[in-house]
Amino acid sequence: AATFRASEHQHIRYNPLQDEWVLVSAHRMKRPWQGQVEPQLLKTVPRHDPLNPLCPGATRANGEVNPHYDGTFLFDNDFPALQPDAPDPGPSDHPLFRAEAARGVCKVMCFHPWSDVTLPLMSVPEIRAVIDAWASVTEDLGAQYPWVQIFENKGAMMGCSNPHPHCQVWASSFLPDIAQREERSQQSYHSQHGEPLLLEYGRQELLKKERLVLSSEHWLVLVPFWAVWPFQTLLLPRRHVRRLPELTPAERDDLASIMKKLLTKYDNLFETSFPYSMGWHGAPMGLKTGATYDHWQLHAHYYPPLLRSATVRKFMVGYEMLAQAQRDLTPEQVRAQGILGLHRPFHLI
Amino acid sequence: AATFRASEHQHIRYNPLQDEWVLVSAHRMKRPWQGQVEPQLLKTVPRHDPLNPLCPGATRANGEVNPHYDGTFLFDNDFPALQPDAPDPGPSDHPLFRAEAARGVCKVMCFHPWSDVTLPLMSVPEIRAVIDAWASVTEDLGAQYPWVQIFENKGAMMGCSNPHPHCQVWASSFLPDIAQREERSQQSYHSQHGEPLLLEYGRQELLKKERLVLSSEHWLVLVPFWAVWPFQTLLLPRRHVRRLPELTPAERDDLASIMKKLLTKYDNLFETSFPYSMGWHGAPMGLKTGATYDHWQLHAHYYPPLLRSATVRKFMVGYEMLAQAQRDLTPEQVRAQGILGLHRPFHLI
Ligand SMILES: O=P(O)(O)O[C@H]1O[C@H](CO)[C@@H](O)[C@H](O)[C@H]1O
Ligand SMILES: O=P(O)(O)O[C@H]1O[C@H](CO)[C@@H](O)[C@H](O)[C@H]1O
Numbered sequence: 001a002a003t004f005r006a007s008e009h010q011h012i013r014y015n016p017l018q019d020e021w022v023l024v025s026a027h028r029m030k031r032p033w034q035g036q037v038e039p040q041l042l043k044t045v046p047r048h049d050p051l052n053p054l055c056p057g058a059t060r061a062n063g064e065v066n067p068h069y070d071g072t073f074l075f076d077n078d079f080p081a082l083q084p085d086a087p088d089p090g091p092s093d094h095p096l097f098r099a100e101a102a103r104g105v106c107k108v109m110c111f112h113p114w115s116d117v118t119l120p121l122m123s124v125p126e127i128r129a130v131i132d133a134w135a136s137v138t139e140d141l142g143a144q145y146p147w148v149q150i151f152e153n154k155g156a157m158m159g160c161s162n163p164h165p166h167c168q169v170w171a172s173s174f175l176p177d178i179a180q181r182e183e184r185s186q187q188s189y190h191s192q193h194g195e196p197l198l199l200e201y202g203r204q205e206l207l208k209k210e211r212l213v214l215s216s217e218h219w220l221v222l223v224p225f226w227a228v229w230p231f232q233t234l235l236l237p238r239r240h241v242r243r244l245p246e247l248t249p250a251e252r253d254d255l256a257s258i259m260k261k262l263l264t265k266y267d268n269l270f271e272t273s274f275p276y277s278m279g280w281h282g283a284p285m286g287l288k289t290g291a292t293y294d295h296w297q298l299h300a301h302y303y304p305p306l307l308r309s310a311t312v313r314k315f316m317v318g319y320e321m322l323a324q325a326q327r328d329l330t331p332e333q334v335r336a337q338g339i340l341g342l343h344r345p346f347h348l349i
Numbered sequence: 350a351a352t353f354r355a356s357e358h359q360h361i362r363y364n365p366l367q368d369e370w371v372l373v374s375a376h377r378m379k380r381p382w383q384g385q386v387e388p389q390l391l392k393t394v395p396r397h398d399p400l401n402p403l404c405p406g407a408t409r410a411n412g413e414v415n416p417h418y419d420g421t422f423l424f425d426n427d428f429p430a431l432q433p434d435a436p437d438p439g440p441s442d443h444p445l446f447r448a449e450a451a452r453g454v455c456k457v458m459c460f461h462p463w464s465d466v467t468l469p470l471m472s473v474p475e476i477r478a479v480i481d482a483w484a485s486v487t488e489d490l491g492a493q494y495p496w497v498q499i500f501e502n503k504g505a506m507m508g509c510s511n512p513h514p515h516c517q518v519w520a521s522s523f524l525p526d527i528a529q530r531e532e533r534s535q536q537s538y539h540s541q542h543g544e545p546l547l548l549e550y551g552r553q554e555l556l557k558k559e560r561l562v563l564s565s566e567h568w569l570v571l572v573p574f575w576a577v578w579p580f581q582t583l584l585l586p587r588r589h590v591r592r593l594p595e596l597t598p599a600e601r602d603d604l605a606s607i608m609k610k611l612l613t614k615y616d617n618l619f620e621t622s623f624p625y626s627m628g629w630h631g632a633p634m635g636l637k638t639g640a641t642y643d644h645w646q647l648h649a650h651y652y653p654p655l656l657r658s659a660t661v662r663k664f665m666v667g668y669e670m671l672a673q674a675q676r677d678l679t680p681e682q683v684r685a686q687g688i689l690g691l692h693r694p695f696h697l698i
């Protein structure tokens with residue numbers, strides 16, 4: 001029998017954080033691609049567009065006029081998926097038909113007054129201001145809601161409908177599915193091994209170095225062993241931190257700088273303003289008495305869709321939707337040939 | 350407090366088959382869409398293209414020449430994600446780094462010799478031939494592998510790279526993630542209630558009628574209570590059937606006819622050759638001694654991405670990737686205004 005080589009031989013890997021498996025078939029990168037090609041980003045984005053509802057001074061859908069903000073700017077989403085006061089669907093009449101109440105708040109956060117800068121084009125102090133705004137919105141909404149999901153959809157390919165640099169914050173009265181999975185896994189790892197899953201995981205990756213993309217005094221960026229998206233990364237603090245608001249000023253500065261490095265690498269990989277969805281996961285907030293959430297470790301997931309070039313993406317369809325996630329190159333290959341290298345963020349033309 | 354109305358008030362619903370939740374925020378359909386618009390299908394597909402490796406008589410990537418087939422045609426995928434003989438990655442040195450062996454086979458099945466017909470354009474006997482081919486490939490590969498995943502990616506939007514009507518079959522030595530979830534849920538429902546989950550579910554939907562799209566002597570098509578994709582449907586036999594090969598000739602004929610109706614409705618909804626990923630789930634195959642899999646009910650899932658028109662899709666990004674699935678119209682609205690009204694399948698121009 002041949003000796004196993006991950007880059008030659010398909011295998012499955014386990015994601016202990018979200019309790020899922022991925023099929024890794026690296027040899028499949030050899031197949032030709034004749035499918036859909038994404039439109040290239042050709043539009044010039046003007047620095048200021050008075051008709052863009054995210055710009056300083058612009059009028060939004062609800063008639064409100066934005067202030068002439070010069071840093072970050074947080075406001076209520078005009079088309080929220082979650083509102084504070086929805087009534088309860090009431091008890092179910094059958095175990096197969098279960099609905100429950102959902103309450104919450106959806107906000108939008110502009111990162112910068114200019115529409116033509118993305119995070120990697122912003123200065124480290126400007127990114128630091130975004131991090132501070134993330135920490136305080138987590139604290140504010142967390143006083144009322146157990147889960148505060150901060151996420152950024154970057155690029156039209158990722159459903160982003162406005163080029164102005166921004167993220168969203170959806171706070172909910174329930175723990176969303178993926179939060180529940182991470183809660184269960186971290187809880188059970190902690191009770192078995194006496195320490196947080198992701199703290200030990202980061203330490204191991206720092207030793208192994210095979211999947212480490214960036215490290216700094218306080219942070220690690222790695223392609224997780226169980227990554228699903230081709231160039232997926234995980235951003236982790238090196239010490240035990242449960243939530244964004246706990247980060248020290250030094251950790252926030254360092255985070256701004258490592259984010260700028262990571263996103264610049266991403267932009268350089270295919271010489272494009274790299275699309276992705278990213279988001280922060282931290283310990284649940286709110287009032288659950290006695291819960292210390294010591295098993296939680298703060299982290300951010302980056303899920304970028306591109307596979308081969310600025311216009312050829314990985315489709316998570318068919319087998320992936322019906323059976324199991326599948327990837328075409330190993331996390332170790334990404335680290336070795338992938339996102340190391342060049343150093344200039346890509347300008348929206 | 351206001352009375353709860355699903356079409357006005359956000360809520361969460363539980364998927365008892367896959368143990369997942371979805372956030373339903375129907376009021377959100379009111380928001381304007383300024384994001385990415387999908388390219389319209391403008392290409393003429395020739396009935397026969399000697400350079401298309403899926404056509405009768407064409408030469409494939411491995412040099413083999415296709416027969417001049419006149420019905421369905423099954424062959425090995427030239428770029429398989431699963432191969433029969435990969436070596437084992439061996440034992441893991443750490444609980445957070447778990448990899449396991451994966452073996453299998455990937456096949457491609459052409460539905461018809463002509464490239465310009467999709468399933469809804471085929472005759473009922475031609476679709477019946479596809480169903481027979483599905484049943485026999487399940488039986489053949491199931492003799493060796495516990496899971497045989499039949500799936501179709503239709504449309505460039507769903508990563509389909511060849512317009513010739515075809516599906517894929519990936520058989521694996523492991524139960525994929527979603528199969529495991531369905532196995533667990535059906536097993537536990539059966540042991541609690543003494544009958545298969547989906548058999549009872551179909552019966553309830555037939556009584557309620559709120560989400561029923563089509564019914565025939567042997568089959569039901571409904572928008573599941575917990576649907577995630579806007580126009581998602583579930584196709585179910587009315588009697589207890591565990592796997593495709595168990596279907597009687599009458600059930601197969603009836604299936605061909607209800608599939609033609611469903612796919613014609615889909616094509617008519619936005620007057621386009623409707624894109625989707627679909628796939629069959631049946632009881633695990635293979636040699637597990639004593640297992641009767643009486644808790645399993647055969648079914649097909651249809652996951653179509655379109656939301657508002659032939660060119661505006663639902664993006665499952667950001668919140669959906671990081672927290673929980675979210676939908677913008679209720680399953681009952683789909684049933685009421687959506688995919689009713691049979692007309693004419695849409696021809697690839
Ligand atoms: O095998 P194909 O059709 O080239 O590839 C397509 O279907 C596969 C199975 O769902 C996916 O893994 C690929 O991402 C998709 O592009
Ligand atoms: O709110 P937006 O940016 O218009 O919408 C985008 O992000 C949302 C949250 O991930 C998704 O539900 C939408 O499908 C997507 O288009």
